[in-house]
Amino acid sequence: MPVTKLERAARLADVAKAAGVSQGTVSNVFNRPQVVREEVREHVREVARQIGYRGPDPKGRLLRAGKVNAIGVATFEPLSYFFEDPFARTLMQGISEACDKAGAGLSLVSAQNPERLTWNVESALVDGFVLLCIEEGDRLVELTRARQLPFVALALGKPDPTISAVGSDDFAGAKLAAEHICGLGHRNIAVLALEFVDDRFGWIGPRELEGAVYSTSRDRLLGYFEVLEAHGVDTSKVPVWETLNDMATTAAGLEAVFAKGERPTALLCMSDRVALSAIEWLQARGLRVPDDVSVIGYDGIPEGETSRPKLTTVSQPIVEIGRRAVEIILDGADEVRRETLPVELIVRDSTAPSRA
Amino acid sequence: MPVTKLERAARLADVAKAAGVSQGTVSNVFNRPQVVREEVREHVREVARQIGYRGPDPKGRLLRAGKVNAIGVATFEPLSYFFEDPFARTLMQGISEACDKAGAGLSLVSAQNPERLTWNVESALVDGFVLLCIEEGDRLVELTRARQLPFVALALGKPDPTISAVGSDDFAGAKLAAEHICGLGHRNIAVLALEFVDDRFGWIGPRELEGAVYSTSRDRLLGYFEVLEAHGVDTSKVPVWETLNDMATTAAGLEAVFAKGERPTALLCMSDRVALSAIEWLQARGLRVPDDVSVIGYDGIPEGETSRPKLTTVSQPIVEIGRRAVEIILDGADEVRRETLPVELIVRDSTAPSRA
């Protein structure tokens, strides 16, 4: 009897019935063709073709298999952040390389939109999460915990020992930067920092340092200060301005710093983005970098290599951090893993000896 | 009686049993809390907490719901391509914006690895695909067809009317570029092209043009030629070099072009990447852009705005293309949709009047 097409999309069971074999056999035809006799195999294939069955639906397979074979990357920023921000992009490179190698998929998740029907941390079909804790790291971790899936936090502000995390040594990195600047003879220095607490910017004093939510910023500042003091700088007089890692708040900070009496001859920036913004601001004001002002960044994003002047910076192994995070998740071991990768001073053209 | 924890992860059914209610009620507690009496709701919540149930598993929900609420972006390149290539990145911006707005997820899929057990076009859990047909567009389309999911092709080389696609008018865009160059008085022109057939580079003659696999390259070249001829240029003498859209093959092409007798005063490049590479090569050889050689690109990637000199180019609405592709997929209408978005000439600093 001729096989007729069905109304709804064909299923495995339909093929089985039409071909007069069991579901298990049809399943095998598509998943382990070797175990089924050639004659049967071809027959099933032919029937499948006739009723328009194109192979097992991943939705069904998933439920049984349990494993999605994909990892999710979550952040509180909008999805476009993954493709715009240089740091995120570099990180994603490492993450995507590791996924490619493991044959795992990559799903991007934005936790920003708390509404219903959105693909979020609660509903994403993934085997584990890499958390990009740029902002609201705590909430992100909390959301993810509820999913009971393995996860690794990156750029996590807090050194919580119950959370797997990959990062680099902020304290050591900051010291590297400060050593370089002091070694060039600079003593009149300003700091352009990242956030100490959420959604605020402006001057940072001892009180703000004390109440810092983000240990990244705190550790880096402490690193700067330790070295500066060792070189006889009175850190209580060093202007520290908290930015939102963008042009606007960086410019505001520079306005404020340069409005003060003594102008700095060097800028310690806690990110390359801030450093690049600062250079742009300085150049627009007719100040030469590094002749008039030395600028050092932090992170080591690719843009620092092509800027003018090329950016001196402390480089984190961003790609490597992403790669490790994925490896840890795919490892499957469920104990807490914390890794700190080494940082490196990269001297390029945006810093020069002090002329003072 | 006290509720005890289970060995395996708790399921909805376990909660139902432990709380002495039906599965349906527990499902409602988590999905439509309004419909269940407060007393029951709280009781179920409490029991769920005790046995360690954190809410419905998306895997199960998926099977029933049928909709994943995510779209996939597939290409033959490795995953890292999405974060490295400027064109892809800009496209992804549009795609991710549209996904964000629709509350849909975003999964990246590389079709490169044909092995088993990999997250690929056949197994990705998505509701539809955006196909980035940079290379091997045909195979990609074929693979995707088998999934019987809606898909939209971008940058598809062939004008296949059975496939939904979003693109821009290559012929018109190329004419724009050529008009600009001719209008500046240039008559001695070379073309740096993209691929006409897979995995080859070098000179393009009438034969290669004839046998072009990629209509994008062919249409652009035809656009260039039509305008050049209208300005009295003998196009059979115009050197056309096919690149692989990278520095190496662009440099090789320039070596070849400049080794020939008459040096061009203007370069028509089929991508901004090639144009930027060309500028770099020219500058390294001591040739000034645009004084000695004018260079015009194609695409309109962000890098063209910050390069030195800033790049004159034909801009495709890349972000918009990505956005439309997602909208078409989420629309759900299953007829074939083909859209051609307008291109625009953007005159910046890499082109100048011919001094001849």
Add this chain to the structure above:
DNA sequence: AGCGCTAATTGAATCGGTTCAACGAAATTG
């Protein structure tokens, strides 16, 4: 008390596969 109405809950079917113990038939062995 009897009636109609609404709101809350149940039970079973369903989604689309994979897996595995068990089984029958054919091939191999002692």
Add this chain to the structure above:
DNA sequence: CAATTTCGTTGAACCGATTCAATTAGCGCT
């Protein structure tokens, strides 16, 4: 020839939820 092994196939359980028709409970009204 009986015993064992191998191979291919079956049938049913299972994965973890959602959905909806049917049922029950509770309430107000005459």
